Amino acid sequence: MRGIRKTFGPTIALGRVDLEVLPGEVHALVGENGAGKSTLMKVLSGAHAPDGGEMEFDGKPYLPRNPLDARARGVGMIYQELSIAPHLTVEENIVLGMEPMKGPLVDRKLMRSRALEALAHFDHPDIRPEVLAGTLSVSAQQLVEIGRSLAMGCKLLVFDEPTSSLSQKDIERLFLLIDRLKSQGISIIYISHFLEEVNRLASRLTVLRDGSVVGTREVATTAPEEIVSMMVGRDVDDLYPRTDRHAGEALLEIKHLAGSIKPADASLTLRRGEVVGIAGVVGSGRTEFLRALFGLDPVKSGEIRIGDHNGIASPRQRWRQGVGLLSENRKEEGLALNLSIADNITLPCLDRFGRGGAVSPARQMSRSAVWIEKLGIKCQGPAQPIGALSGGNQQKAAFARLLEYDVDILLLDEPTRGIDIAAKARIYEAINEAVTDPARPRAVIIISSYLPELFGVCDRIAVMSQGKLTRAVPVADLTPHDVMLVATGKAADLPQPTSSPRS
Amino acid sequence: MRLKSLLALLGPFIALLVVYGLFGARNPAMFTEDVLLNILTQTVIVGTAAIGMTLIIISGGIDLSVGSMIALCGVIAATLVTKGIDPPLVFLATIGFGGLCGLLNGGLSTGLKLMPFIVTLGTMQVFRGAGKVATNGTPVNLPFDVTAYKPWMGGSGIPWGVWLMVALAVLFTLVLRYTRFGRHVFAVGSNEQTATLCGVNVTRTKLFVYVIGGALAGLSAVMNMAKSSQGDPTTATGWELDIIAAVVIGGASLSGGVGTVLGTIIGALLMTTIRTGCVLNGIPTPWTEIITGAIIVVAVIIDRLRNRKA
Numbered sequence: 001m002r003g004i005r006k007t008f009g010p011t012i013a014l015g016r017v018d019l020e021v022l023p024g025e026v027h028a029l030v031g032e033n034g035a036g037k038s039t040l041m042k043v044l045s046g047a048h049a050p051d052g053g054e055m056e057f058d059g060k061p062y063l064p065r066n067p068l069d070a071r072a073r074g075v076g077m078i079y080q081e082l083s084i085a086p087h088l089t090v091e092e093n094i095v096l097g098m099e100p101m102k103g104p105l106v107d108r109k110l111m112r113s114r115a116l117e118a119l120a121h122f123d124h125p126d127i128r129p130e131v132l133a134g135t136l137s138v139s140a141q142q143l144v145e146i147g148r149s150l151a152m153g154c155k156l157l158v159f160d161e162p163t164s165s166l167s168q169k170d171i172e173r174l175f176l177l178i179d180r181l182k183s184q185g186i187s188i189i190y191i192s193h194f195l196e197e198v199n200r201l202a203s204r205l206t207v208l209r210d211g212s213v214v215g216t217r218e219v220a221t222t223a224p225e226e227i228v229s230m231m232v233g234r235d236v237d238d239l240y241p242r243t244d245r246h247a248g249e250a251l252l253e254i255k256h257l258a259g260s261i262k263p264a265d266a267s268l269t270l271r272r273g274e275v276v277g278i279a280g281v282v283g284s285g286r287t288e289f290l291r292a293l294f295g296l297d298p299v300k301s302g303e304i305r306i307g308d309h310n311g312i313a314s315p316r317q318r319w320r321q322g323v324g325l326l327s328e329n330r331k332e333e334g335l336a337l338n339l340s341i342a343d344n345i346t347l348p349c350l351d352r353f354g355r356g357g358a359v360s361p362a363r364q365m366s367r368s369a370v371w372i373e374k375l376g377i378k379c380q381g382p383a384q385p386i387g388a389l390s391g392g393n394q395q396k397a398a399f400a401r402l403l404e405y406d407v408d409i410l411l412l413d414e415p416t417r418g419i420d421i422a423a424k425a426r427i428y429e430a431i432n433e434a435v436t437d438p439a440r441p442r443a444v445i446i447i448s449s450y451l452p453e454l455f456g457v458c459d460r461i462a463v464m465s466q467g468k469l470t471r472a473v474p475v476a477d478l479t480p481h482d483v484m485l486v487a488t489g490k491a492a493d494l495p496q497p498t499s500s501p502r503s
Numbered sequence: 504m505r506l507k508s509l510l511a512l513l514g515p516f517i518a519l520l521v522v523y524g525l526f527g528a529r530n531p532a533m534f535t536e537d538v539l540l541n542i543l544t545q546t547v548i549v550g551t552a553a554i555g556m557t558l559i560i561i562s563g564g565i566d567l568s569v570g571s572m573i574a575l576c577g578v579i580a581a582t583l584v585t586k587g588i589d590p591p592l593v594f595l596a597t598i599g600f601g602g603l604c605g606l607l608n609g610g611l612s613t614g615l616k617l618m619p620f621i622v623t624l625g626t627m628q629v630f631r632g633a634g635k636v637a638t639n640g641t642p643v644n645l646p647f648d649v650t651a652y653k654p655w656m657g658g659s660g661i662p663w664g665v666w667l668m669v670a671l672a673v674l675f676t677l678v679l680r681y682t683r684f685g686r687h688v689f690a691v692g693s694n695e696q697t698a699t700l701c702g703v704n705v706t707r708t709k710l711f712v713y714v715i716g717g718a719l720a721g722l723s724a725v726m727n728m729a730k731s732s733q734g735d736p737t738t739a740t741g742w743e744l745d746i747i748a749a750v751v752i753g754g755a756s757l758s759g760g761v762g763t764v765l766g767t768i769i770g771a772l773l774m775t776t777i778r779t780g781c782v783l784n785g786i787p788t789p790w791t792e793i794i795t796g797a798i799i800v801v802a803v804i805i806d807r808l809r810n811r812k813a
Contacts, residue, residue, distance in 0.1 A: 296700065316702030325700060333700055336693035338760045347690055347701040350683045359683050401701070 005052030006039055013039040014211045016053070021156065026178060026188045028198040028219065031208035032231055032421045037191050040208070041158055044189075045077045046070040058155065068097060075156045076149025084141045086134025091115035093133045094147045118147035121184070122177050139170030143177070150186075157181065158189040163197060168281060168488065175200060193450075195224045207231055228452070232421050239421075240428050240456025243436045247459070248272035251409055251443050252323075257302035259285075259292040264467030266302075270409065273441035275431060276472050277448060277458035279483045285467040286447045287328055290411045294318050294325045306409070319348045324402035328413035328447070330391075334398045337387030341379060341397050342368035344386050349405045371400035375426055392423025399427055403434070410434060412446045416453065428457055451480045463487050463494060470494050508763070511754050514805055515769045518752070522773060522798060526780025533783055542775050544656060547664040548573075548727050549742060550771040553749040554668075554675050555605075555719030557767045559619075560750050561679070562712045563692035563759030566608060567623040569720050570742040571630035574735065576601045576724035578634045581643035581734025590651045598721040604630060605717020609710040627743070634736035642735035645728070652729035664726045668768075671719070676764045688712060692759025745774055748799050773798070 006014040014036050021027045031037050042048040044055070046064030055062040057073060064070035067077065084093055091111050092099075100110035115129040127140050127147075136144065142162065149157055159178075163171045178188060178201055190201055198205055199219060207214040207230040214230045232239060252270040257263055262285030270276055278286045291297040293304060295314045304311060306321050313321065327334035335344050342364040346353060353363045368382035375396040379389055386394055395415065402410050412431070416424040434442040448454050454461055455475055462472035463486040470486055473494045485491035527533035552569055559566050580597040588596070604626070612622040645652070655664045679685035687708045690698040698705050728734055751757065752773055753766025777798055781791035 314702070315700055316704065319702045327700060333694070333696040336690055336697045336760065338756075339689055339693045343686060343689065344697075347686070347698070347703065350686055354681075354683070357683050358681055359686055361680060 001040075001044065001055045002053055004040065004043055004050050004055070006043060006048060006050055014043070014050075017208070017211070017213050019206055019213070020216075021187050021189060023155075023187055024182055024185045025204065026182055026190055026202045028202035028205035029189055029191045029208065030193070030195070030198060030205055030227065030231060035208040035231070036211040037208055038160070039211075041077065041160065041189070041191070044070070044158065045075060071149060071152050071154060072098075074152075074154050075158070076146075076152065076154035077158045078142065078145055078149065078160065078162060080161045082138070082141050082145055084133045084144060086132070088133055089129065090119075090127055090131050090133055090136075090144050090147075091129035093144050094118050094129075094151050096148065098152065114151050115147070118151040121147070121150055121181065124173075137170070139166050139173065142166070142174070146177070154186070156187045156189070158191070160191045161193065162190075163192070163194070167283070171197075195227055198227075199224070239425055240453075241432045242456075243432060245273055245275070245435060245459050246441070247274040248441065251307065253303070253305040254293065255303040257289065257292060257304065258300045259288050260298050260300055262288040262467040263292065263464070263469065266464070266467075266469035268445075268462060268469060268472060270443045270445060272408070272443050273435050274459045275435055275444040275446060275457055277446050277454040277461040278464055278469070279448070279451065279454055279461055280464035280487050282449065284464040284487070286464045287413055288467075289464065289469065290325060290413055290445070290447065294323065294411060296325075319405060319407070322408035323411065324348070324405055324407035324409070325411045326398055326402060326413060326415055328417065330394055330398055335386050335394055338385050340383045341372070341377070341386050341389070342382040344397055345371060345382075345400050345404050348401065367404060368400070371397070371404060375400055375430060390420070392419035395419050396423060396426060399430060403430070408440070408442055410442060410444045412444060414447055414449065416448070416450075424453075428453075431457055451483060454483075455480060461494075465489055473497070512763065512766050512769065515752050515754060515766055515773065518798070518801075518805070519769055519773045519776060522780065523776050526776070526784060530780075530783045533780060538779065538783065540661065542772065542779050543665050544662050544730075545779065546768075546771045546775045547656065547662070547668045548723050548730070549745050549749060549774070550668045550768055551664075551671060551726060552716075552720045552723040552742075553746045553767045553771050554671055554764055555716035556746050557750050557753070557755060557762050557764050558675065558679070558688055558712045559716045560747070560755045560757060561692045561759060561762040562688045562709060563695065564612070564619040564709060564712065565623065565747070565757070566605075566713065566716055567620065567743050567747075568604070568608060568627035568630055569716070569746055570739040570744075571627045571634070572601060572604050572717060572720040573724045573727060573739040573742065574737065575604070575630045575634040575637075576721040577728045577738060578638055578643055578734040578736050580721075580725050580728050581645055582637075584645050584649055584652075584728075585643060594722070594725055597725050598718045601721020601724065602714045602718040605713040605715065605720070606710065608717065609713030612713075613706045613709050631736070631740075638734070638736050640736065642733040642737075645732045645734075652725075652732075656726055656730040664729065667722075667726075671722075672764050672768050679764065684708070684711065689760055692761075694760070745771075749774060751803055752799060 001017060001019040004014055004017040017040055029037050043050045045067045046069055047067055062073060064073055085096065094115045095111050100107040112129055119127055122143055124140055124143055126136060127143060133141060133144055162174060181188065192198055202219050204216060205219055206216045207227065209231060249272050250269050251272050254266060254268045257266045266289050280286050288297060292299050295312060295318055299312045306323060309321050345368045346364045350359050353359045365382040372379060372382060377393045377396045379393060386397055399415065415427055431444055435444055446457060458475055460472040460474050461478055461483060463470045463483055465486055470493050477497050478494060482495055486494055532538055552573060556566060556569060576597050579600050580593055583593045583596055608623050608626055611617060612619045654662060656662050687703050690703055691705050691708050695705055727738060749770035750762065750767045752770030753763060755762030774795060777795045778791060781794060
C-alpha cells in the first residue's frame with residue numbers, strides 16, 4: 001500500500017500511509033485506538049475506497065470493490081467479532097458465500113473436500129466438517145473463520161485483535177497456527193495492543209499514530225519502550241505521573257474473602273494515599289473480587305472492614321461508606337447510555353442535589369460541568385446523552401462519578417481499557433491527584449491486564465491467580481516477570497523482600 | 504438541550520395537527536368547539552391511565568392489565584356509590600384499590616423475577632375475571648339520583664376531568680424532571696445494572712412505578728364511571744393497547760429510559776382525534792381500527808427515524 005489517504009469529510013483518517021508486507025511474513029500493525037488501524041484495514045479489505053494512493057497485491061494492481069471481492073483476490077480478514085453462522089455446520093461455514101454448485105443444487109462432495117483441505121492447515125480434534133459451528137469453542141470458531149479465508153485461497157490474512165476473548169491455551173494454539181501458516185508462505189498482518197504478542201509472532205512492525213505511519217521497525221531489534229513511545233508520541237515516563245506517595249491509615253481490610261465461585265481466597269489491606277494494583281489473567285477472579293467487595297455479587301465467607309463498618313454491604317451502603325466502583329464494562333453496566341452526562345455522574349448522590357426528594361437539574365449540570373472541565377471531557381455539554389461520547393470521554397465521565405461522590409476508596413476495574421492514549425493519561429493524572437491530595441488522600445485499587453500501566457501507576461501490586469490473591473508487594477521489589485509467573489500459575493507467590501521489611 | 508426535548512415532542516404534535524387537519528378538511532365539523540371539547544373529554548380516561556403507563560414504560564416495564572384494572576376498579580367504585588359512600592371516599596378507595604392491583608403486578612414481577620409482560624398478561628385475565636365474578640357479568644348501575652359525578656366528564660363548559668388530567672400531567676412531568684424518584688425511574692429503565700451499581704433501590708423504584716400506574720388506572724376508572732354512569736366489568740376491553748400506543752407515540756421507548764408525559768398526552772389526543780374524525784366522516788368502525796393502527800405505526804416510524812439521525 002503506497003501513499004494511502006482516506007478522509008471522512010474534514011477528518012483525515014489516514015494521511016499518506018505506506019505499508020509493505022513480504023511473502024510469508026508476519027507484519028504487526030500497532031497503534032492506539034483511533035490511530036487509523038481499522039480504517040487502513042477497511043481500505044485493504046475493500047470496505048472503504050481510498051481517496052488517494054495505490055495498492056499492489058502479488059505484483060498486480062489491487063483495488064477491491066468490496067470485502068468479498070478482496071477475499072476472492074486473496075486477502076482475508078479475521079475480525080474480533082466472529083462472523084460464524086452458528087446453526088450451520090463447519091463445512092457450510094467454510095464455503096459460505098461461495099458454495100460449489102452442481103446445477104441448482106449444492107455439490108456437497110466438493111464442499112466436503114474443500115472444507116477438509118482448509119481444515120488440514122490446523123489439526124484441531126473438535127473441528128470436523130459435519131459439526132455444528134455453534135457448538136464449538138470460541139477459539140475453534142475462530143479457526144473455522146480462518147478456514148473460510150484459506151478455502152478461498154487467501155495469501156494474505158489480516159488478524160484484528162484476535163486474542164482478546166481467548167484463553168491462554170487457545171492463544172498458544174493460535175500462535176502455533178500462525179507459525180505454521182507463515183511457513184506455508186501465507187503473509188499475515190497482525191493487529192494487536194499487546195506488545196508481548198508482537199514480539200512473539202512478528203518479524204517487522206509498523207506503528208500508526210493519528211492516521212500516519214510513525215515508523216516501520218524490525219521486531220528483533222526494537223525495544224518495547226521505543227514502540228510505546230512511537231505509539232504514544234511522548235516519553236513513557238510522562239505517561240504515569242507520580243508525586244510522592246505516603247501511605248497512611250488502613251482504610252480497608254479484607255481477610256479471606258470468598259465469593260460463590262471466585263474469588264476463592266483474597267486478603268488485602270488498603271491504606272490511605274496508596275494505589276494497589278491487581279494483576280492476573282482474564283478469568284482469574286479479579287473483577288469478581290471487586291464485585292463481591294462492593295456488594296454486587298454474593299459473599300460466601302470472609303471479613304471486610306471499611307472504617308467502622310464490618311461485613312458485607314449493598315452497593316448503596318458501600319457508596320455511603322465512601323467506596324465507589326468503576327465497572328470494567330462501561331457499556332453494559334458502567335453507564336446508562338441514553339441518559340445525560342450529568343445524570344450518569346450524579347446518580348449515586350442525587351440526595352445532595354435538592355431537599356426532600358427533589359432534584360435540581362441545574363445543580364446537576366453545574367456540578368458535572370466542573371468535571372467536564374477538569375477531566376477534559378469532550379462533549380456538547382452536561383445534558384448530552386452519554387452514549388454519544390467517545391469511549392475515552394465516557395470513561396472519564398464514569399470516573400468523574402467517583403470524584404463527584406467524593407469517595408475515599410476508588411475501586412477501578414480496567415479503567416483505561418479500550419480508550420485513546422490522551423484519555424488514559426488524564427485518568428492516570430486523576431488517580432495520582434486523588435491519592436496525593438494534601439487535605440485528604442484517597443486510596444485506589446486498580447485492576448489491569450497491562451503490566452506497564454500497573455507498574456507505572458501503583459505503589460504495590462498483588463496478583464490474582466485462579467481466585468487466590470497473593471500479598472501485595474511494593475512495586476520497587478517486583479519485576480513484570482515476577483508478576484507474569486504468578487499470573488500464569490508458574491509460581492505460587494510473589495518474591496519475598498530481600499531487604500529487611502519496612503514497618 | 505431543552506430545545507432538543509421540545510423538538511422531540513414536535514413530531515407527535517405535528518402528527519396530531521396533520522391528522523386533525525385532514526379529518527377536518529373532509530368534515531369541517533371537526534373544527535367546532537363542541538367537537539374539540541368532546542375530543543378533550545374522551546381523552547381523559549385513556550390519558551389519565553396513560554400518564555401512569557408512561558412512568559412504567561420509562562422504567563423499562565409494561566402493564567398489559569391496565570384495561571382490566573379499569574374495569575375492575577370501575578366495578579368497585581360503582582358498588583361503593585350504590586352503597587351510599589361519599590364521592591371523596593369513593594375516589595380514594597378506588598385509587599387505593601388500583602394501587603393495590605399495581606402492587607400485585609409490581610410485586611410479582613420484582614419478587615419472582617418474572618418479565619412484566621408475562622405477569623401482567625396473567626393479571627389482565629385475573630382482574631377481568633374478578634370483575635365479572637363480582638357482578639355476575641352485569642354492570643353495576645349508578646342510582647339515578649346520584650349526580651355528583653356528572654361534572655367530571657360532562658356538564659357545560661370544560662369538564663373537571665380535563666382539568667384533573669392536565670393537573671396530573673403537570674405534576675408527573677415535574678416529578679420526572681425534578682425529583683430523585685424521577686431520576687431513578689429513568690436510570691432503572693435506561694440501564695438497570697448501572698442503577699444497581701450506583702446504589703439505586705431498583706426494586707423499590709419498580710414497585711412504586713407500578714403502584715402509581717395502578718392508582719392512576721383507578722382514577723381513570725372513576726372517570727369512566729362518571730361518563731357511563733355504571734361500573735361495567737366488560738368495559739375498557741383492549742384499552743391497554745390504546746394506552747400503551749399513546750405512550751409510544753409520545754416518544755417513549757419500550758426498552759426504557761426515554762419518555763415524556765406531555766408526549767403521552769399528545770399521543771392520547773392523537774388517538775381520540777382519529778376515532779372522532781372517523782366517526783364524523785362516517786367511516787365505519789372496522790376502517791377506524793385500520794386507520795388508527797396505520798397512523799400509530801407511521802407516527803412511530805417517523806419518530807424512530809428522527810431519533811436515529813439525531
